Amino acid sequence: MRTNLMVSVTVALLASTSFAAANTLHWARAGDSLTLDPHAQNEGPTHALAQQIYEPLVLRDMTGAYEGALATDWGPSPDDPNVWIFNLREGVTFHDGADFTSEDVVFSITRAQSEDSDMKELLNSIVEVRADGDYTVEFVTDGPNPILPANLTNLFMMDRGWAEANDSVDVQDIEGGEVTFASLNTNGTGPYILVSREPDVRTVLTLNEDYWGIDMFPLDVTEIIYTPIQNAATRVAALLSGEVDFIQDVPVQDLDRVASTDGLEVITAPQNRVIFFGMNQGAADLEADDVDGANPLADLRVRQAMNLAINRDAIQQIVMRDQSEPAGMIAPPFVNGWTAELDAAVSTDIAAANALMEEAGYGDGFSIRLDCPNDRYINDEAICQAAVGMMAQIGIDVNLAARPKAQHFPLITNDETDFYMLGWGVPTYDSEYIFNFLVHTRTENRGSWNGTGYTNEDIDAMIVSLSSETDLDVRNATIASIWEEVQAETLYLPVHHQVLNWGMADHVETIVDPEDQPRFKYFVLN
């Protein structure tokens, strides 16, 4: 009996290992997730990893359509226009076996609204979250909020008991350099379980055999090995040699090479992301410039001159090799509030720019530091270098400081940069998201990524009104007038909209997600 048991266990083990090995997906991209705490950073690659482990109530599938994840159905309450009701999926368990119930939703939303959370801008309109029995949750908003579900697609649900037992009720303070249990460990409901993680080196996930959707999705991938590879050539080499099966960012110079290689393919789609420069116009005096006692960026004419100096066509043709679309506004075309007129890129005009600089009293130019990430956006550092040359043409002497995103982003959120690059994707597909994070005055609940120091009470009031405005025509008119102000102020210098190029081995089958969020449960392996 005993030997029989041993033999069958061994056979089973062998079978399972060979099975797992056959369905391992080696996934690579330039940068790593910044933390495992699902509410600490509202950032693409961080969410991309969290998506596999944690789940929101409602998500967008890879075509952009809503799909119930931990909620089965949802809608405004028939009795009260200020209440949304979500019915939760029953029988869902966390990876540690605990049941998923309404108290976990209440806990997670409250957690994501807390001080150190980077997700709180999305939850501004929520006054209260209350459980109605184990499997129903009511969200009370401060006025009717027609787009509430759009704000919840990246809001991941944690287990209350697990967070309390592991001292992780509070969100990790990432700017303060804090490390918590939840920033290193996970306990989600999602299709994949974290096996091991070395930040910036290697993260291994394995299939959750108890996943509620085990029969509903392909779930062909049973093991995910995620390796950040910052160097573009190394990343492509890894794909060409078969070391990795899937990369999210094929360098633009290597598209032809990858596409023409047998056994590999590149799939392309416009991304829901715009790349732009921010300028600190709010400070009385800038830190990293050579102008004493004044802030040249506070002068609208200087900002306009900088906008005129950027040669977006050259960046598109040379740096991006046509894998981008020059932009005139900081909203991707997917977003409500985007218009072709606003997005028409400004043509370069060095003479006019120099005249504006002269008029502003900076005819001799000034010097300033440009902070730039080097592992986040497509060719981010090369774009910044090109911008250095373009700014030099109007007398602005730019010192470029390119850093990994983990060091770059805190400069923006801590107000330590005067001139910086940022990219913004809009998971809610609505301008309000952009305004809340990038335009509203920096306060406790809004403006956390607004590094410009811009503040305007009227605009702030208009932004706040968006979450409770039920008349869509009025709401869209407000959005349009906020955009008018953003454009008139030259608050940001838009550069371009990114185009996504996913490279993968032939046996991997997927579509491109416009938010650059692969969800491996939908992947098919042939």
Next chain:
Amino acid sequence: MDRIKRALDSDLFYSYKSSPLALVSSIVAAILIFSAVFAPLVAPHNPFDPGSLNLMNGFSEPMVPNAFTGDTFMLGTDDQGRDVFSTILYGMRISLFVGFAAVVFAMTIGIVLGLTAAYAGGRIDSFIMRIADVQLTFPSILVAMLVFGIAKGITPVHLRDQVAIWVLIISIGLSDWVQFARVVRGAALVEKSKEYVEAAILIGRGPAGIVFRHILPNVLSPVLVIATISLALAIISEATLSFLGVGAPPTSPSLGTLIRVGQGFLFSGEWWILFFPAMTLLLLALSVNLLGDWLRDALNPKLDD
């Protein structure tokens, strides 16, 4: 005139004249160093003046007119439209400056510590030489990266770019002083027991005077050999650090930075961005190294036949 004549008659110059390797490598090194020092006169463009760049010139092939602007570049252009030839000249300036300065720095530390160890002897000697031994167990590039990392950590963010080159010099210098200290100590120990030193002690010269006026000049020839070989190593160390992205900033690239940038375009067929800087680095390091080898042989009386 007399001095020149004496130099031309010396054994060293004879050995130089009769070694084709030394002749060729010194000519190559001289050309490279000359064109780097006079880069502003030799180079057709100034790649460090971002205002003069035209992004549309980016990725021009060597000797082929650019499709947009019609400009032709002898060695092509990089991704930012910089003329590769000019960038190499200017990049070599930074590489050579960092190399020379790091060697001078390492030499100063090494000579002072080596002489101190040899002359003082006893515990001071053991202490200095044990530190040297410990440092020798680490690869010098690791020491350089360690020093570089610490220096970056303690400099305020807004000063980092300005001090990057100096930090590079200090970190390479600190990783390289041991060779000098060991050689100087060895040679100084031999000199120390010679009669002229005893005579100097007898007439009442102080230790500092004896060490620097009497012993130092007699230990300089091995130092010269090491300095030449160290220069080649320092240039390579600098290139390695910059290649790893921790050296010279991208807007004022050294040869290593240029190779790092070029490496990204290897697969896409823009070979010239990597090839020419890499060849220049090879030529520079090789010629300096060969010169050092020749100097070592020429100054070694035991090999004199």
